[in-house]
Amino acid sequence: MRIPLLAGNWKMYKTVTEAVEFVRGLKEALAGVQGVEVAVCPPFTALYAVARELEGSNIVLGAQNMHRAEEGAYTGEISPVMLKEIGCRYVILGHSERRQYFGESDEDVNAKVKAALKHGLVPIVCVGERLEEREAGHTERVVGAQVRRSLAGLSGTELAGLVVAYEPVWAIGTGRTASPEDAQQVNAFIRCLLAEMGGQEAARQVRIQYGGSVKPENAAELLGQPDIDGALVGGASLKVDSFGAIVRAALRE
Numbered sequence: 001m002r003i004p005l006l007a008g009n010w011k012m013y014k015t016v017t018e019a020v021e022f023v024r025g026l027k028e029a030l031a032g033v034q035g036v037e038v039a040v041c042p043p044f045t046a047l048y049a050v051a052r053e054l055e056g057s058n059i060v061l062g063a064q065n066m067h068r069a070e071e072g073a074y075t076g077e078i079s080p081v082m083l084k085e086i087g088c089r090y091v092i093l094g095h096s097e098r099r100q101y102f103g104e105s106d107e108d109v110n111a112k113v114k115a116a117l118k119h120g121l122v123p124i125v126c127v128g129e130r131l132e133e134r135e136a137g138h139t140e141r142v143v144g145a146q147v148r149r150s151l152a153g154l155s156g157t158e159l160a161g162l163v164v165a166y167e168p169v170w171a172i173g174t175g176r177t178a179s180p181e182d183a184q185q186v187n188a189f190i191r192c193l194l195a196e197m198g199g200q201e202a203a204r205q206v207r208i209q210y211g212g213s214v215k216p217e218n219a220a221e222l223l224g225q226p227d228i229d230g231a232l233v234g235g236a237s238l239k240v241d242s243f244g245a246i247v248r249a250a251l252r253e
């Protein structure tokens with residue numbers, strides 16, 4: 001039985017003050033919720049304060065990115081060791097915005113995934129096709145190549161423990177969501193591929209989220225699909241009401 005993971009990717013939103021205030025509200029809204037895992041991924045500046053605020057709660061902490069090295073002369077970067085010490089459980093890697101605006105390749109993502117695992121962080125590895133790729137009928141080819149390269153060289157046990165987020169680029173922040181059937185089809189395809197790469201048991205255990213304009217109105221149907229094990233939520237994770245409603249939709253499923 002895979003426990004759904006509902007993760008809020010705040011992107012570059014919320015100051016420390018706003019982050020702490022939000023998390024206080026979210027803790028109250030989700031008090032007593034069980035059977036799903038909830039994570040928030042604030043900007044780096046708010047991680048420490050949010051970690052303290054989350055102590056003893058049923059919400060865990062994630063980061064939005066990290067460098068592959070443990071330390072070094074990499075101005076402006078943050079290492080897996082630093083994230084682990086601050087209390088992060090998850091780290092989002094290879095988000096399409098990192099790939100698009102910061103030139104991250106599958107090879108970069110692969111190195112980061114290995115570094116995260118080495119330091120006890122659970123990677124949330126993002127993959128997804130662009131609109132023109134979908135329209136040309138290349139979704140599986142594009143997503144398949146991203147999965148193979150980003151997760152190359154991992155053992156079945158390592159694959160089993162991580163999280164993959166299928167996020168069609170055309171659905172991110174656009175209000176345009178993949179239909180539950182389309183999302184299910186790609187998630188099932190990813191699971192088959194992971195079975196080839198790491199064996200049936202790894203594929204049975206790995207959690208595969210959907211991301212891209214998830215909101216309270218569409219969450220239940222998406223999360224009701226057999227191969228969708230949670231959501232990576234951007235815009236709708238910035239308000240307690242909408243994120244709380246998405247978490248509750250997962251509970252119903």
Ligand SMILES: O=C[C@H](O)COP(=O)(O)O
Pocket residue numbers: 009095167171172173174175211212213214232233234235236
């Ligand atoms: O990581 C989250 C995704 O980019 C989805 O963002 P969105 O929910 O605002 O479409």
